[in-house]
Amino acid sequence: MPGSSRTRNFxxxxxxxxxxxxxxxxxxxxxSAFDGYRFYRKAxxxxxxxxxxxxxxxxxxxxxxxxxxxxxxxxxxTCALQVFGRLASRNMVHLDDDQARAFLAGGTQEIExxxxxxxxxxxxxxxxxxxxxxxxGRLISQIPKEMRSAGCQEGDET
Amino acid sequence: xxxxxxxxxxxxDFEDFKxxxxxxxxPSARINLLKTERSRxxxxxxxxxxxxxxxxxxxxxxxLDSERAGKLRANLLGYIHIQEELSMVPPLVLDxxxxxxxxxxxASPGSKTTQISQMMGNRGLVVANEPSxxxxxxxxxNCERLGALNVAITRYDGRRFxxxxxxxxxxxxxxxxxxxxxxxxxxxSRCSPKRSLDLQRLxxxxxxxxxxxxxxxxxxxxxxxxxxxxxxEMVVESALNEARLERISIPGLRESPGxxxxxxxxxxxxLSCTARYYPHMNDTGGFFVARLIKN
Numbered sequence: 001m002p003g004s005s006r007t008r009n010f011x012x013x014x015x016x017x018x019x020x021x022x023x024x025x026x027x028x029x030x031x032s033a034f035d036g037y038r039f040y041r042k043a044x045x046x047x048x049x050x051x052x053x054x055x056x057x058x059x060x061x062x063x064x065x066x067x068x069x070x071x072x073x074x075x076x077x078t079c080a081l082q083v084f085g086r087l088a089s090r091n092m093v094h095l096d097d098d099q100a101r102a103f104l105a106g107g108t109q110e111i112e113x114x115x116x117x118x119x120x121x122x123x124x125x126x127x128x129x130x131x132x133x134x135x136x137g138r139l140i141s142q143i144p145k146e147m148r149s150a151g152c153q154e155g156d157e158t
Numbered sequence: 159x160x161x162x163x164x165x166x167x168x169x170x171d172f173e174d175f176k177x178x179x180x181x182x183x184x185p186s187a188r189i190n191l192l193k194t195e196r197s198r199x200x201x202x203x204x205x206x207x208x209x210x211x212x213x214x215x216x217x218x219x220x221x222l223d224s225e226r227a228g229k230l231r232a233n234l235l236g237y238i239h240i241q242e243e244l245s246m247v248p249p250l251v252l253d254x255x256x257x258x259x260x261x262x263x264x265a266s267p268g269s270k271t272t273q274i275s276q277m278m279g280n281r282g283l284v285v286a287n288e289p290s291x292x293x294x295x296x297x298x299x300n301c302e303r304l305g306a307l308n309v310a311i312t313r314y315d316g317r318r319f320x321x322x323x324x325x326x327x328x329x330x331x332x333x334x335x336x337x338x339x340x341x342x343x344x345x346x347s348r349c350s351p352k353r354s355l356d357l358q359r360l361x362x363x364x365x366x367x368x369x370x371x372x373x374x375x376x377x378x379x380x381x382x383x384x385x386x387x388x389x390x391e392m393v394v395e396s397a398l399n400e401a402r403l404e405r406i407s408i409p410g411l412r413e414s415p416g417x418x419x420x421x422x423x424x425x426x427x428x429l430s431c432t433a434r435y436y437p438h439m440n441d442t443g444g445f446f447v448a449r450l451i452k453n
Binding site for chain 1: 193229231234235236259280281282283285294298299301302303305306307308309310311312313314320321322
């Protein structure tokens with residue numbers, strides 16, 4: 001049942017090479033990092049899902065929302081950077097203990113970095129924390145509210 | 159009036175069962191191998207001063223001694239997921255393999271969905287269905303945080319989910335949740351025979367459709383977090399003309415066999431293959447699990 005009309009109507013398939021080129025250009029991530037995945041566009045978002053035939057169903061979500069195309073420049077999601085950002089070779093920011101804590105809380109801070117203005121992969125001790133917006137010496141955390149260490153959040157669940 | 163008294167005749171060591179309801183249950187979590195390694199997750203927990211003790215029966219499951227488990231960095235980064243201990247049982251009974259096509263019919267908030275995805279190493283497909291729009295958001299956010307990339311989310315009424323076939327289907331059905339009473343004693347105040355029978359109608363509809371959606375010889379796991387036979391054995395019994403039961407045994411976890419008599423009526427003897435988990439036997443909540451093979 002791959003590629004039924006309903007799947008196509010809402011989630012439009014994208015070429016892997018097209019998505020990979022954008023990530024290579026901004027972050028220097030090799031195209032091979034995206035082998036084994038499929039990509040779809042729905043409205044102003046790009047989604048990534050494991051490479052598998054999808055039955056003809058009406059879908060709310062496929063895998064993970066990976067990119068937001070609304071703005072002047074595209075924005076990677078924090079979750080997608082946590083999966084694919086490890087292989088970045090450009091536009092990275094490395095944080096120390098205190099900076100990482102502030103970043104995870106959703107804060108903005110002064111950081112000296114050689115990174116170009118725009119979205120950056122934020123690292124702490126070799127692990128990707130998520131997406132930051134770097135501009136004029138300031139790093140603005142883009143961690144989604146429900147993943148921040150500060151503020152209220154639904155904790156326990158079954 | 160104590161609602162749990164109705165189970166005096168079916169729960170072994172009933173006074174111990176009653177006493178266990180009063181004891182505090184520590185939070186628990188599952189290590190998420192889709193995002194990290196076991197050792198790295200444990201390092202993060204140790205750095206934050208969260209004492210973590212692995213379950214004897216499941217090395218990826220941890221008992222956590224932490225006041226703010228949901229706010230731990232390991233949880234926010236998706237290295238662990240806060241999940242009830244017994245909620246980790248149904249995916250193990252389902253035993254999904256990489257490359258299979260699996261349906262999780264009542265998926266939100268996605269604890270079992272993401273465990274299934276992890277067991278499949280993100281290969282193959284998990285269709286995670288959730289009818290309620292407001293419950294789609296937590297399901298999505300958990301799948302994304304945990305890096306479960308082989309999950310596709312749908313929003314059908316599970317009784318009318320349109321088409322398969324699937325190799326395996328999990329029906330973790332809406333239920334009266336009596337097994338959550340150690341976390342939230344209020345659940346018991348909402349229980350009544352009428353409520354269980356109303357839920358039973360829904361549960362039978364879900365299980366029948368799950369069997370329709372599974373391939374011939376495919377596996378359907380039915381689970382609840384309640385003790386009510388109306389929502390457990392009596393639901394499974396309604397499906398026994400379309401499937402056979404396989405006995406459930408998780409090494410290191412003590413189960414009690416499903417009951418074959420309730421309220422003066424005999425039920426199928428085959429139902430003793432299903433498993434009941436009680437708080438006093440493993441220091442957990444309560445759960446019911448059945449493993450059905452479609453004819």
